[in-house]
Amino acid sequence: MPAAQPSASPDDTVRRSTPPDSTGGASGPGGAGAARAKGRPRSAAADLAILDATREALAELGWGGLTMGHVASRAGVAKTTLYRRWPSKNELVVDAVASLFDELVMPDLGSLRADIEAVVGQFAALLARPETQAALLALFAEGTRDRQLRRRIREAIVDPQKRLVRQGRAAAQARGELEADACAATAREEVDIIFDTIAGTVEHRVLVSGEPITPEWTRRFTDLLLGPLTTTG
Numbered sequence: 001m002p003a004a005q006p007s008a009s010p011d012d013t014v015r016r017s018t019p020p021d022s023t024g025g026a027s028g029p030g031g032a033g034a035a036r037a038k039g040r041p042r043s044a045a046a047d048l049a050i051l052d053a054t055r056e057a058l059a060e061l062g063w064g065g066l067t068m069g070h071v072a073s074r075a076g077v078a079k080t081t082l083y084r085r086w087p088s089k090n091e092l093v094v095d096a097v098a099s100l101f102d103e104l105v106m107p108d109l110g111s112l113r114a115d116i117e118a119v120v121g122q123f124a125a126l127l128a129r130p131e132t133q134a135a136l137l138a139l140f141a142e143g144t145r146d147r148q149l150r151r152r153i154r155e156a157i158v159d160p161q162k163r164l165v166r167q168g169r170a171a172a173q174a175r176g177e178l179e180a181d182a183c184a185a186t187a188r189e190e191v192d193i194i195f196d197t198i199a200g201t202v203e204h205r206v207l208v209s210g211e212p213i214t215p216e217w218t219r220r221f222t223d224l225l226l227g228p229l230t231t232t233g
Contacts, residue, residue, distance in 0.1 A: 046075070046077060046081070047085070049075040049076065049077070050071060050072075050075045050077060050082060050085070050086075050092075050096075051095065051096040051099050052075070053071050053074035053075035054066075054071050054092055054093060054096035055096050055097070055100075055131045055134075055135050056074060056131065057070045057071055057074055058093060058096070058134055058135050058138055059130060059131050059134035059135065062138060063093075063138040063139075063141070063142050066089065066093070067089070068082050068083065068086075068089060068092070071092065090142075090146070090148070090149045090152060091152065093135070093138075093139055094139065094149070094152045094153060094156045094157065095156065096135065097132075097135045097136060097139055097157055098156045098157045098160070100126060100131075100132055100135070101126070101157060101160070101161050102160075103122075103126065104119065104122050104123060104126065104161065104164060105122070105164075106119060106163075106164045106167040106168050106171075107119075108171050110175075111175070111177070112168065112171075112172040112175075112177045112178070112226065112229075113222055113226060115168050115171065115172070116168065116198075116222050116225065116226070117215075117218050117219065117222055119164055119168070119198070120198065120202060120213065120218050120221065120222070121213070121218065123198075123199070123202050124202055124206060124213035124218075127202065127203065127206040127207060128206060128213075133206075133207060136203075136207065137207065139153060140153075158195075158199075161195070161199070162191055162192070162195045164195075165191045165194050165195045165198075166191055169181075169187075169190075169191065169194075178229065194225075194229075197225065198225070201221065205217075
């Protein structure tokens with residue numbers, strides 16, 4: 001993840017440039033907090049420092065031990081600064097995890113097979129990172145007890161990453177590897193199923209089984225996935 005700018009501490013930057021969030025909602029980068037009061041833009045360096053500190057504290061302390069005070073201290077910002085951006089720990093942790101998945105991109109490598117294998121490789125590498133594992137496992141465990149948190153996970157982490165499937169399908173359709181969508185509702189359902197299949201399988205193998213994602217495993221998985229999807233076999 002990018003580091004904070006060396007020319008000023010995150011908190012100094014925030015005090016100079018960030019107005020309080022007038023919406024009262026989640027304030028993660030690119031999320032609901034984008035609709036803030038008018039004024040000078042807040043510090044991106046401070047945001048990155050806060051999200052990095054959140055994942056580090058979560059990995060070290062666990063969900064129960066993590067507090068907004070711990071995060072503020074690690075990030076070098078005032079606790080009031082933190083609360084202006086993220087009113088609750090739930091929203092902060094969700095955005096900290098979501099920012100990791102923003103690193104994933106759908107390449108256009110000339111074939112659906114190559115695109116899928118590339119994304120699986122990216123996802124597996126992301127899940128192999130200790131900070132990702134600690135954050136996801138803590139977040140999912142807490143989400144089983146908190147319906148509102150589970151909704152936030154879906155809205156901020158799961159649903160946005162379905163863009164990868166939509167982009168891959170569109171590229172494959174343009175190349176003639178997949179048939180054009182005949183029904184928008186059916187297409188949405190298929191995107192959901194494909195996403196759940198890829199994400200669920202890779203997450204289970206890495207986080208639950210603890211098995212490696214090797215090139216050979218990725219090829220075999222892609223064979224099984226492509227079988228019923230492609231028009232040319």
